[in-house]
Amino acid sequence: MLPFSHFDFVIIVACYMLWAVWSLSEYLVLCVFPGFQVDAVVYLVDAYDKERFAESKKELDALLSDESLANVPFLILGNKIDIPYAASEDELRYHLGLTNFTTGKGKVNLVDSNVRPLEVFMCSIVRKMGYGDGFKWMSQYIN
Ligand SMILES: Nc1nc2c(ncn2[C@@H]2O[C@H](COP(=O)(O)OP(=O)(O)OP(=O)(O)O)[C@@H](O)[C@H]2O)c(=O)[nH]1
Structure with missing residues (x-):
């Protein structure tokens, strides 16, 4: 409902x-x-559009620094990896300033840690691949 x-x-x-x-x-x-209650943020980045990574980072930083989202899980999806020359996961992490900043894939218990769940998953929406793992990861942090 x-x-x-x-x-x-x-x-x-x-x-x-x-x-x-x-x-x-x-x-x-x-x-x-x-006052809108946000349970999670899914941030979709075009991994092929490298010229706009700086713009994406600026937008993401604004969301990450918003107090109302301090405890909200962030799923970053790097889309369009079916296109040759799309950024790799490491490259995307670097350009978004997320290197050594993500909390780990799989089941990671962050209860009581005061750490906001944040992870990067690469995907291709047209090929219907990658995002499922991301949403599965995110679902463990939503009550
Ligand atoms: N090759 C490929 N194309 C995709 C994928 N996902 C969306 N697209 C295509 O991207 C186009 C839409 O462009 P987007 O990058 O989503 O958005 P935009 O309209 O360019 O605007 P922005 O949101 O400003 O980037 C459509 O033609 C989609 O079919 C994908 O995974 N792979």
């Missing part, structure tokens, strides 16, 4: 589409809906 009505859902989708069309920062969503 979704925590909002069908009408709310339509409004949320419509707002998101406007955001996408105007290429506004996803971070602004948090500013406009400050």
Whole structure:
């Protein structure tokens, strides 16, 4: 059961589409809906679009430093790895400033550690591969 009505859902989708069309920062969503409860963040990065890594890092940093997301698990998906010359996982971690900053794949118990779960998984949405492992990883941190 979704925590909002069908009408709310339509409004949320419509707002998101406007955001996408105007290429506004996803971070602004948090500013406009400050009380919105977020259980997890899935951050999709185009691993082929290396010229925009700096922009992706800036946006991610804004989300990571938001107090309301301090304990929220972050799943970073590096998409489009089916394209030759897409960045490798290590390369993406480096450009997003996540080297030595992720919390480990598989089952990692972070309860009582005060550490926010954060991990990078590479995927190809068109080939339907990679993201399943990421969502499985993330689900262990959502009650
Ligand atoms: N090869 C490949 N193409 C993909 C994949 N996922 C999405 N696409 C394609 O990417 C195109 C959409 O571009 P996106 O990069 O998602 O987004 P955008 O519209 O360019 O805008 P931004 O969000 O600003 O990057 C569509 O043609 C999709 O089919 C993937 O895993 N592999």
